[in-house]
Amino acid sequence: MMKRLILTRHAKSSWDDPTMADKDRPLNARGQAAAADLGQWLASRGDIPDEVLCSDAARTRETWxxxxxxxxxxxxxxxKPxxxxxxxxxxxxxxxxxxxSTVMMIGHNPGISEFAERIxxxxxxxxxxHRYPTGATxxxxxxxxxxxxxxWHQGSVRDFIVPRELTA
Known part of the structure; x- marks a missing residue:
């Protein structure tokens, strides 16, 4: 039996309102487009999660x-707060x-990049x-x-992509 993890950093978020709490920042237009592109990429490959563990921040929920x-x-x-x-x-x-069986985790840097490297x-x-930019999956x-x-160090990489590679 195999388990599969899809590890996604939230897509690009908006900094339009500097007074907004970090947790409440939404995605910007580029982030919304990137999230849609990631969904199409995952669907095209059959990498469909049956469980999603997501930070409770606005930008991670919107990425999902x-x-x-x-x-x-x-x-x-x-x-998951x-x-x-x-x-x-x-x-x-x-x-x-x-x-x-296939779990998606959606989180934030710097923790997600360290997690990816160590897993x-x-x-x-x-x-x-190693940079794990926004939308990296x-x-x-x-x-x-x-x-x-x-x-740690048990996972076999099946794929890795960043959103700009999907629009190139």
Whole structure:
């Protein structure tokens, strides 16, 4: 049995209102387009989550909504306040409580880039991987049937993409 993780950093957010709380910042137009592109990319590859673990920030929720619009099925969405600016260790702890076969996590830097680097056995060749820019999405497989057994450096990279590669 295999488990698959789709790890997505939220798409580009708006800084139009400097008085707005960080957690409330929405996506900007570029971010909305990127989220839709990511959804189409995932759907075209058959990488459809059955469970989504999402930070409760506005920009992560909106990223999910943009992705979800392109998917045929609607997986269970679980808003996880612990994923808001979570460290890599917190992200791993949250993942270990997942129940889906294909789980999507949507979060923030710097934690998500550290999590991505530590969860894979070997980093993808893409130069953007270590920066993990907005919208960056990693698809990784694990040789296990229980998320509780997932640990650092076990994941096999299936794919990695950043939104601008989808529009190039």
């Amino acid at each position: 909504e943009g992705i979800a619009a392109s998917l045929d099925s609607q997986p269970r969405l679980i808003l 612990a994923l808001y600016h979570a460290s890599a260790d917190v992200m791993l702890a949250v993942l270990r409580h997942a129940t889906g 894979v056995a070997r980093a993808p060749a893409n130069a953007e991987f 990693l698809v990784v497989s694990f040789e296990t049937d229980d998320w509780k057994q997932v640990d």
